[in-house]
Amino acid sequence: MTEFGDFASIDVEKLLGSAQKQLAQVEELQSRTAELVGRARDKDGLVTVGYTSQGLHELELNPRAMRLASADLADLIKSVARESAADLERQTHELMEEMFGADNPMNLLRDPDAALAQVKQAEAAYDRTFEEVMSDLEQIRRRLQS
Known part of the structure; x- marks a missing residue:
């Protein structure tokens, strides 16, 4: 039998424990x-941004930031938000590396060809x-018909 053919040897308790x-x-x-x-802050300390899985979480503008032209301030905010x-x-x-080690599922996102090969x-x-x-x-059907 091949590695998948011997269903009788499956350790259900181990399988459930693993799941x-x-x-x-x-x-x-x-x-x-x-x-x-x-978190990120621009080099002059004018804009500070906190970003969570829900999106933009915190935005702090130093009063000196208000002296910038509106387009410049908008660009600075977008840049710091990206950072x-x-x-x-x-x-x-890093968290996923800590928890999953080499089996980190994020690695598949970084290498779509490797993910496709695994699929x-x-x-x-x-x-x-x-x-x-x-x-x-x-084979079972044939035996039963005999």
Whole structure:
């Protein structure tokens, strides 16, 4: 039998335990991710931004920022907001590395070709398993008809 064909050897308790552990990790990840805040400040200290998974969370403008032209201030705010969003992304990646190590799902987003290769491997494994099960069922049907 191939690696997927021997269903009798599946350790259901181990499988359930693994699923429960993964669910607990996902719940912890959600909880800890909700607490993250990406922060950035421009070099002159005029604009400070806090960014969370919900979007712009904090915006502080130093009174000196009001002396800028409105277009310049808008550009500065957008630039600092992008930096704070990048900081949030960095923190999220570090958290996922801490929790998942080499199996960090964020790595798949950074390398779509690797993600597609994993999907194709899973598809091939599913196809092999399906073919084996159908073959086994056909053999059982033939035996029952004899």
